[in-house]
Amino acid sequence: MLLSFSEKQIGALLPAFLHIDKQLNISAMGPGILRHLPHVRMGMPCAEAFDIVNYDTAQFFQEGANVQPVSLIARDSDVHLSGAAIFHDAGCLLAVRFAITEDMFADSSMDLSDFGHADPVILSTMLIVLQRAMLEESQANAIELAHERQRSADLLERTSRVAGYMAHDFNNLLSVIRLNTDRLSRQFGKDEKIGKLAEIIQEMAARGSEITQSLMTLSLQRTDTRQPLAVDQVIQDNMGVLDSVVGSNITLKLNLDADGRKSVVSYSDFLNALINLLLNAREAMPMGGQIALSTSIGVGRSNSHADGDADTDMAASGSYIAIQIADTGIGMSDALLARAFEPQFSSKPNGTGLGLASVRNFAAEMGGDVWLESVEGMGTTAYLHLPVARTVAPLVAAGSSPPNAGTPNALGKQRILLVEDEPYALEALVEMLEAEGYAVTACTSGEEALLALGQNAYDVLLTDVLMPGQNGTEVARDACIVQPSIKVILMSGYVPDSAALQPGWLFLHKPMESAKLLQLISG
């Protein structure tokens, strides 16, 4: 014999081993059997304690030889054993181990001592159980991280909101300072010393304004102003940028014929829309080509919904600025065209799908429309239509004939309904506007303004946005219903949500300059 082991040594390797003699009686057993099957005794017939699954017990020694696989089930419990039957002259060593189940780990019926040190199955089973535990832990970690991320986002959002409110309040204060410094300059500016001091205050207020702008940018607040802009002029002023956007292998041809007409838009949003459309055209021409950028004035139906109802202000008014960007690129299939404006949709491998979607949002916010027409292999044309800003009757000089009794201009002065809850700002604005020849009705709340609208006609509604009670956009909406021709100018240190603004409304960011305000009123 090459090796010889004691029962104890075999028990250490195979805690659940059994030995049966030629009479099929149990002649030795491991410590695991003693622990878990106490009714099994030495000398007991094996068949009394176990069923040998894959052998006819009576024929065990006739059927078996050398080393054979073997499985046993304890008769008085659900203990399963499996392993090898090693036949030898004196009997058979059943080198078996307890079958492992996952329940075994949870119910504490067995422990590691019941399995051999070199048992690879127990190690791999423990590994599986451990990895399951680690997975459980990882899920807990992931949930914790997600909660932490949400908490951080909430904190950032709250901080951002507070920063926005603070910027708004500072802007209001700065606005009062700027407007009243203008008053000071107007009234006492001839005195060199006072004029100089007013200049210093203005400069400091301007610096303060830059700080609040930064604060608003940090808090992701919009700081743009919505004003009437001459579309052709904006394009011409930005030709350098637009040229670089299309790239050197593409020729950008201009044909601007909007006749200096204006549309009420945000400057930066309009420029972004143009850039996005040009980028789209450029990417349709990887080998170069030509982009024709043209503008014109159109009248009548202005949008892409040729078979729909006139559902926009622009369609109703019938006057629009048509901007066309036509490329000589690869064109788009009908399927691509149908999805081109969907957010997150892009036909380009690295596209975000946000460019055209943002153009569509911009056009809709401005009361306009955008669409594409394309022929595969021939090129694509983007149509961006924006409503022409309404022209307001020029200021009628005092003493001239009233154009029509009962209209706002009947008394020879443009009538402005001014709504501002900050008394010092209100006082300064009233004084400035009256000095410029306007007839001003001053209100300190939205409710007061609505009463005034019911009593008199006005050319212009100039209103703060954030006020206690009825806010400025609500007042403006009601004013447009009561007096549809009224020109709306909103002013605030806080840019209202685009959804609250109607196309054609002007927006002036506080702290504002008197000159800019006067330009908007008369523009």
Add this chain to the structure above:
Amino acid sequence: MYGMIHRAMRQMVQEELGEEAWLALEQKLDIGPTELLTGMVYDDALTLEIVAEAAARFNLSVDQTLEAFGQYWVRFAGQGSLSSIMKFTGQNLASFITNLDRLHLAVGSAMPGARLPTFSTLENAPGHLVVEYRSDRVGMEPFVKGLLQGLMDRFDACGEIAVVHRGEKTILFDIRYQDKG
């Protein structure tokens, strides 16, 4: 050390001193959930920083804290996702300590990079164990002592743990115990 150790320390601080105490500790050390990822291996220096900071808050020495933490660790592991594998490792003090290396073998396979110690039972008589702890880490004696105390608690035993020898990488613990029941 593994993030699970950090998580256990967090739970111990939270249980003993409250949520705010742990948040203050996190703020002091500039750590957060990313230093508490169960399966991540962190520099021992960070773990010791956490222990030292916790010690200051418990008003205990670092060694006292390590010992208390060792004791707590057994309870922590016995309650969480490792509870079933802890049960399977052994159902009494002697068998658990004897099988600890086999548990660590599986843990080492599941957590690559783990520097796990070994425990050899040099004597195993009723009520008496001599256990050799071997590790390439230094300064962990109080933690191991606490861990052995935690195991006595787990198996409802009481007794004395004494260090009978300190080698370069080994410490010999003499454990005399009796079952409370």
